[in-house]
Amino acid sequence: MKTHLALLRGINVSGHNMIKMEALKTTLEKIGFQNVQTYIQSGNVFVDTDEDNASKVGFLIKQEIFKVFGHEVPIVVISKEDLEACFKNNSFLKEKEADIKKLYVAFISIALRSESINDLKISQFKPDEASIDGNRIFIKYAVGAGKTRFDQKYIEKKLNVTATIRNWNTVAQLLKIYEERQEA
Numbered sequence: 536m537k538t539h540l541a542l543l544r545g546i547n548v549s550g551h552n553m554i555k556m557e558a559l560k561t562t563l564e565k566i567g568f569q570n571v572q573t574y575i576q577s578g579n580v581f582v583d584t585d586e587d588n589a590s591k592v593g594f595l596i597k598q599e600i601f602k603v604f605g606h607e608v609p610i611v612v613i614s615k616e617d618l619e620a621c622f623k624n625n626s627f628l629k630e631k632e633a634d635i636k637k638l639y640v641a642f643i644s645i646a647l648r649s650e651s652i653n654d655l656k657i658s659q660f661k662p663d664e665a666s667i668d669g670n671r672i673f674i675k676y677a678v679g680a681g682k683t684r685f686d687q688k689y690i691e692k693k694l695n696v697t698a699t700i701r702n703w704n705t706v707a708q709l710l711k712i713y714e715e716r717q718e719a
Contacts, residue, residue: 536569536583538716539592540618540709542642543578543600544609544687544699552606554578562603563596572712578608579701579709581716589614609697611642615717617671618710624668627675635703639680641672641690644697655693660685674700 546552556573568582589612662677690698
């Protein structure tokens, strides 16, 4: 069995794409996923399955959500190694007096080239900062995620990818859950 973490984008936001986590859990168990566990209402779902292919897992979840709930929900599936890389490779964490509340990670559906940062035209959003690491974009918002135009929609449009953003506290908690699942 392999554990996958599916990051659902755009559910339970401002009354749109409402999905109760208990109903989602039951739905995914009915199609064969095991040890289904959700974390907060924003769509972080751990599943165990014999399927190794993360894209296929994401497709199955997306398909079932549409069938049962009627919502078209973009999904990015990541591994424990992806979360560990967030801690190892996030240069903003290494800054003296890093403000964790301003750190976010955009998880991307495909690996990006390092030149993709130029495609994002991040300089337009100063004093916000970003750096690319494979299928992740580390973001440091100067004021806050709610007060910038450098958001998931902008990233998706500029890079033609699926993206979903999580704050640093959520990333840390998701890694902790992955570790607890392996210990059990």
